[in-house]
Structure formats: structure tokens, C-alpha cells
Amino acid sequence: MKSDTEANAARRRRRLVVAVKQSLRDLRVQLSVLNHHVGVKIELKDVDMDCLDLINRHGGLSPSALARSAGLHPATMTGILDRLERGGWIVRERSSSDRRAVTIRTVGNRSGEIFRHFSGMNTLMDEVCANYTEAELELIADFLQRSTGAGRDASDELAG
Structure with missing residues (x-):
């Protein structure tokens, strides 16, 4: 049987995990809103911007x-x-050896247009990151990469 200390620690951990998941959902919504606003400025649908990225x-x-x-x-x-x-x-480039093969590439000089609209967020993220040590940033980067992998795996399972 668990002691009160262990039970309290388990409850605290569950609450923290729920808070992390909720924060990720909040972040997803805020990034969607930001992407939508940028998309409006450059006249691209959200899905078009995702593909371009x-x-x-x-x-x-x-x-x-x-x-x-x-x-x-x-x-x-x-x-x-x-x-x-x-x-x-973008441009669609056809292979000289197989005319059916197409490679999609971005038009290089257009990227700056998008980056300018995200400059405010990039500056704010630099300010957020400035408050963390290198070790903490490594931990955050690892967490985000692993979370991305979990999202990819969950998506693959649903698409399955």
C-alpha cells in the first residue's frame, strides 16, 4: 500500500502531466492563430502554409x-x-530522365516575406529562451522533439 507521501507525490505528478498537456494544447491553438494571421497577410490558406513550411x-x-x-x-x-x-x-521541377517525376522546390526570394511576419514571435521566443540555462534548453528541446514524435506516431496510427 502507498504511503500518504507517495500518494501525494503521485497526485502532484498527475497534475503536472495534465498541466503540460494543457499547455501544449494552448500552444497549438496560439500557433494556429499566429499562422492564420500570417496566412491572411500573405494570402495563403493555413494548409498551404503548412505545406510550404x-x-x-x-x-x-x-x-x-x-x-x-x-x-x-x-x-x-x-x-x-x-x-x-x-x-x-513554389516551382515544380521535372526530372530530365523521367518526365513523370516531379520535385517541388520553394522560390528562394519569397521566404523573407514569411519570416518578416514571424519576426515578432521569433524575438519574443529569443526573450523566453534567454531565461533558461543551456541544460534547460537541451531538456526543453528534447521534450519538444519527443512530443513531436509522439504526435507523428499518433497521427500514423489514426491514418493507419
């Missing part, structure tokens, strides 16, 4: 690889890529 971070991707990364149906991806291409955000 994936292309920016992962380099040239095939449309099917991008669809898998974004968790979207390939037909949906076609419409997104059409909008991004019309807006001058």
Missing part, C-alpha cells in the same frame, strides 16, 4: 512525399500545389 525545411520533395508528410490525400495536394505555384511560392 515542409517544403522549406525538407528541401525538394515529390508531391506524394509531401502529401504523406502533411497527412493529406494526393488529390488535395494537387490543389495546394497549384495555389502555391500560382502565387509564386
